[in-house]
Amino acid sequence: MRIWGKFFGFTIGYMFGRLPGGLIGLWLGHLLDKKSAQLSGIIGKGANRQALFLNTTFAVMGHVAKASGQVTENDIRIATMLMDQMHLKGEARQGAQKAFSEGKASDFDIKACLKTFRIISMGRKELLQMFLEIQxxxxxxxxxxxxxxxxxxxxxxxxxxxxRTQLDELLKRWQAEFNFHKGGNDSQTSIEDAYDLLGMAESSSDQEVKRAYRKLMNEHHPDKLVAKGLPEEMMELANRKAQDIQLAYDRVKSDRGMR
Incomplete structure (x- = not known):
């Protein structure tokens, strides 16, 4: 049983508000102890940052897949393909499948799940963005x-x-990435999508394009992401994202005659 939150809460509250303040501090300390116990339980079960990233990824994927009303064969194929790309086998694969099923449940608390994920991932922007892009x-x-x-x-x-604006920008970039592969490097559509993938416009200067490219590559550098807590199983996903950014940049450079 955790008591230190209650002890310090009551002591500090009593110092500033006598007995009423102490009671308020005791209650706040109780909430702190409770949250601490929950997080310790998660970590104690072996769900370190990387394991939590995996489980949360597939649980939320299941929830997103169910959002339109019914999980389709394509949704299951995407989840299975991701597990294959990550070479998940044995218990790790079973855990991912279980998480995906739990995410489809009607009583799945997505907000509580994401709050825990954000705390354990320490709010690291690169990890949070990678997670959002997968969804x-x-x-x-x-x-x-x-x-x-x-x-x-x-x-x-x-x-x-x-x-909402940041989400829409990411949606536009991913849609461009989807179209870029579909259109091929020789089509006019692909150059437009290459700009969108970089978050740039044809009116952008060469310097602006270079800065955008460097920023995106820095955000999606596989080694940096793994060092910050991205599961090594997701290294291939990060590599593919970086390769797509490089392809888009090369397409824009070629079209502009940049060096």
Missing amino acids: IQTALSDGELDPKEHAILLTIAQELGYS
């Missing part, structure tokens, strides 16, 4: 975004500290 990829796996899926993505984004 965006799930929602747009069929090339379309259902309004209910958008609502769920907005909830996820806001719980992770992103605004």
